[in-house]
Amino acid sequence: MSTSNASTRSTGPSTGLPAERPTGRPRGPHSALPEGLPEDVVEQIAVEQAHVDRVHEELEKAGRRADDVQAEGLARGRIAKSAEVGLEEAAGLFERDALMFHAAKRRTALDTQYEGLVFGRLDIDHGMGPDASTNGSRRRAEDREIRYIGRLGVRDDDYEPLVIDWRAPAASPFYRATPAQPMGVLRRRVLRSKGPTVIGIEDDLMVPEAPDDLVIVGDGALMAALTRTRGSRMRDIVATIQAHQDEAIRASARGVTEITGGPGTGKTVVALHRAAYLLYSDRRRFESGGILVLGPSGAYTAYIERVLPSLGEESVVLRALGDVVDAVNTERLDPPAVARIKGSTRIRPLLGAAARGRVPDAPTEFRAMVSGRAVRLEARTLDRVRSQVLRQHQRNAATKAAQAALGEAAWTSLGITGDREAKADFLDRWEDHLEVEAFMQAWWPQVDPREVLLWLADPDLVRRHARGALSGDDAALLAESFRVALETGTWSVADVALIDDLAARVGPVQEEAREERGFYEIEELDDLSSYGVTEVQPVAAPARESAGTVRSDDPRDRLLAGRIGKPDDYAHVLVDEAQDLSPMQWRMIGRRGRHASWTVVGDAAQASWPDPSEAAAAREEAFGTQARQAFHMDTNYRNAREIFDYAAKVVRREVPDADIPQAVRETGVEPVDAPLGADPLASARAAVERILDEVDGAVAVVTPSRYAARLEPLSGSGGGRVQVIDPMSTKGLEYDATVVVDPDEITRESPGGIRVLYVALTRAAHRMTVLS
Numbered sequence: 001m002s003t004s005n006a007s008t009r010s011t012g013p014s015t016g017l018p019a020e021r022p023t024g025r026p027r028g029p030h031s032a033l034p035e036g037l038p039e040d041v042v043e044q045i046a047v048e049q050a051h052v053d054r055v056h057e058e059l060e061k062a063g064r065r066a067d068d069v070q071a072e073g074l075a076r077g078r079i080a081k082s083a084e085v086g087l088e089e090a091a092g093l094f095e096r097d098a099l100m101f102h103a104a105k106r107r108t109a110l111d112t113q114y115e116g117l118v119f120g121r122l123d124i125d126h127g128m129g130p131d132a133s134t135n136g137s138r139r140r141a142e143d144r145e146i147r148y149i150g151r152l153g154v155r156d157d158d159y160e161p162l163v164i165d166w167r168a169p170a171a172s173p174f175y176r177a178t179p180a181q182p183m184g185v186l187r188r189r190v191l192r193s194k195g196p197t198v199i200g201i202e203d204d205l206m207v208p209e210a211p212d213d214l215v216i217v218g219d220g221a222l223m224a225a226l227t228r229t230r231g232s233r234m235r236d237i238v239a240t241i242q243a244h245q246d247e248a249i250r251a252s253a254r255g256v257t258e259i260t261g262g263p264g265t266g267k268t269v270v271a272l273h274r275a276a277y278l279l280y281s282d283r284r285r286f287e288s289g290g291i292l293v294l295g296p297s298g299a300y301t302a303y304i305e306r307v308l309p310s311l312g313e314e315s316v317v318l319r320a321l322g323d324v325v326d327a328v329n330t331e332r333l334d335p336p337a338v339a340r341i342k343g344s345t346r347i348r349p350l351l352g353a354a355a356r357g358r359v360p361d362a363p364t365e366f367r368a369m370v371s372g373r374a375v376r377l378e379a380r381t382l383d384r385v386r387s388q389v390l391r392q393h394q395r396n397a398a399t400k401a402a403q404a405a406l407g408e409a410a411w412t413s414l415g416i417t418g419d420r421e422a423k424a425d426f427l428d429r430w431e432d433h434l435e436v437e438a439f440m441q442a443w444w445p446q447v448d449p450r451e452v453l454l455w456l457a458d459p460d461l462v463r464r465h466a467r468g469a470l471s472g473d474d475a476a477l478l479a480e481s482f483r484v485a486l487e488t489g490t491w492s493v494a495d496v497a498l499i500d501d502l503a504a505r506v507g508p509v510q511e512e513a514r515e516e517r518g519f520y521e522i523e524e525l526d527d528l529s530s531y532g533v534t535e536v537q538p539v540a541a542p543a544r545e546s547a548g549t550v551r552s553d554d555p556r557d558r559l560l561a562g563r564i565g566k567p568d569d570y571a572h573v574l575v576d577e578a579q580d581l582s583p584m585q586w587r588m589i590g591r592r593g594r595h596a597s598w599t600v601v602g603d604a605a606q607a608s609w610p611d612p613s614e615a616a617a618a619r620e621e622a623f624g625t626q627a628r629q630a631f632h633m634d635t636n637y638r639n640a641r642e643i644f645d646y647a648a649k650v651v652r653r654e655v656p657d658a659d660i661p662q663a664v665r666e667t668g669v670e671p672v673d674a675p676l677g678a679d680p681l682a683s684a685r686a687a688v689e690r691i692l693d694e695v696d697g698a699v700a701v702v703t704p705s706r707y708a709a710r711l712e713p714l715s716g717s718g719g720g721r722v723q724v725i726d727p728m729s730t731k732g733l734e735y736d737a738t739v740v741v742d743p744d745e746i747t748r749e750s751p752g753g754i755r756v757l758y759v760a761l762t763r764a765a766h767r768m769t770v771l772s
């Protein structure tokens with residue numbers, strides 16, 4: 001597909017108003033403008049280029065000024081103090097210039113990677129009545145205002161705005177004005193740029209008739225944006241946000257904001273713009289508290305990662321579900337039956353029992369001479385003490401408490417009553433006794449939550465701990481899945497939520513306190529030698545390397561690499577594809593949003609988690625009692641109507657109440673149904689070759705696992721444009737074209753059945769071939 005050229009819709013004569021006079025770069029032999037543009041479009045582009053050039057010059061100046069000011073900044077503050085100039089004023093100056101400096105730096109990135117810094121213009125008539133009825137003859141020049149809208153705000157030396165940040169209230173009419181409610185806007189103009197060069201213009205007229213001096217060109221910005229090649233990365237939509245999307249973007253930051261809608265309705269992109277808006281509207285709160293954006297997969301985070309930086313926001317944390325817990329990063333998916341066991345809260349009692357249970361290989365008996373008395377504690381006593389301590393403490397923070405409780409139990413076991421002094425002496429010795437300490441290291445070691453999970457590779461232990469909560473088959477499946485982890489050295493995505501649950505139970509692994517033992521050691525050694533103990537070998541805590549540095553061949557080392565700390569707490573959590581989160585995953589995310597407001601994005605018809613009511617309960621628990629606001633998106637901006645109709649027909653068969661949006665764009669080309677022949681690679685290759693000729697940009701071959709290996713040779717073909725991908729991993733993604741292989745098999749193999757097929761059938765913007 002090629003980009004649509006601006007074309008003249010209707011034009012009025014140029015009146016010679018200063019703002020409309022073409023003063024920018026002329027179109028020369030090296031011009032970036034497409035050939036064959038009508039002359040009035042070229043003129044209009046030149047007008048806008050002149051303004052864009054001015055903005056860039058101003059930023060250039062600001063950059064240079066900021067260099068000086070940075071060096072001078074603190075000094076200025078100091079002078080300000082001594083010279084009794086308001087400190088606030090000086091700080092304000094510095095802050096503004098520093099901001100401009102950062103803006104200038106950012107601009108370089110924007111210019112090279114993204115579309116223009118200045119992307120919009122409003123021509124406003126302040127004399128216009130609310131019904132837009134004022135006719136041309138009553139319009140007065142002094143009522144007119146031109147406002148430019150951009151990715152960041154820029155002012156000139158007189159502090160006059162040259163560009164308004166798209167998130168500022170003054171930019172709101174750019175998104176909200178409609179011909180029915182023009183909000184004073186005569187013409188909305190979208191500028192399309194390559195770096196600092198304006199290459200196209202799309203106008204929307206908001207009044208019934210263009211005033212004589214306003215030229216109207218282009219086919220409308222939205223259609224131009226939607227017909228463009230998509231490529232392999234999501235783009236921001238800052239120039240073409242629609243009014244109903246803008247409402248969700250600018251909605252109150254408080255509570256829980258739910259954004260629902262069918263495939264391709266812009267839920268993800270709207271949510272990302274909302275994150276940028278929240279940062280703008282309350283930077284202190286959201287930048288320092290942090291915004292977490294959570295998506296289903298690494299492919300998804302890679303797909304969306306450019307959107308926020310293109311909006312000038314770098315401080316948002318993007319995580320995939322396999323990547324939420326520090327030191328663990330995985331894409332491996334369990335088979336659906338296993339993922340279902342691990343995702344349900346039914347597994348919690350099992351995890352609780354494992355976290356409270358005996359450490360495998362820990363001693364089951366304690367024997368030593370303490371304070372001249374022979375102490376012997378059996379397994380039952382050790383278990384009782386452990387349970388008692390863990391009722392009140394996290395295991396990793398309870399070493400001291402456990403040692404003290406064990407001391408009490410030891411004293412009780414001696415059967416001495418009434419001798420307070422002897423007890424005090426005994427407990428005193430107990431506290432610093434080397435044998436007790438050595439025992440504690442073996443009996444009460446610091447445990448990594450991941451080790452606790454690996455204990456469950458033992459099917460007997462799983463059965464014992466599950467105490468009937470899991471069937472025998474489920475217990476065996478679960479244990480087997482942890483054996484897979486031990487063999488491959490990789491966790492599964494579903495494991496991550498279990499690790500997090502266990503981390504909350506056992507607490508962070510404490511660094512070993514390196515206590516100087518001083519004279520206590522000498523006293524204790526005296527004590528030991530008198531009872532014939534010659535050597536005590538304390539158990540050293542295993543040394544850990546931090547994540548990413550472990551290159552071990554041992555799968556177990558790879559599983560346990562890095563350190564798991566406390567979960568980060570965020571000020572705002574944005575969850576995309578929320579319909580797919582399992583209850584255990586909701587609990588994991590909830591731990592990161594205890595004080596957060598939320599934006600939650602989803603579509604039930606695309607769900608792959610099979611038990612929505614259990615997930616809903618876990619989700620409610622994560623949100624607490626916060627206020628809710630809901631936004632529904634009902635226009636599909638991704639799929640050509642022909643492609644979406646095909647997908648909608650398929651899903652309606654089994655999900656009659658699916659939320660079906662309206663697709664806004666037609667290509668006149670129906671999806672192609674073709675046979676999947678005896679040689680699947682040959683069939684898919686033929687389909688891919690046809691499609692590569694028809695579209696520019698990214699092409700996906702969406703295949704069930706059955707054909708994945710056989711189709712792999714297509715990966716990277718078409719000059720790197722073709723990707724072979726499984727249906728679940730296409731969640732949230734988009735391609736210019738897709739080849740969907742064996743839809744029946746996709747339905748059969750996927751946990752969400754037809755809903756996952758629906759996802760696969762709604763990924764293509766322009767062309768789709770289905771091989772059945």
Ligand SMILES: Nc1ncnc2c1ncn2[C@@H]1O[C@H](COP(=O)(O)OP(=O)(O)OP(=O)(O)O)[C@@H](O)[C@H]1O
Nearest residue numbers: 237240241242263264265266267268269637638732
């Ligand atoms: N106002 C808009 N202007 C231009 N493009 C838009 C607009 N709104 C949405 N789009 C485009 O529509 C496509 C679909 O958007 P997005 O991926 O956010 O939809 P979604 O609702 O999250 O889809 P799904 O649920 O299928 O993953 C994207 O290419 C996005 O850029």
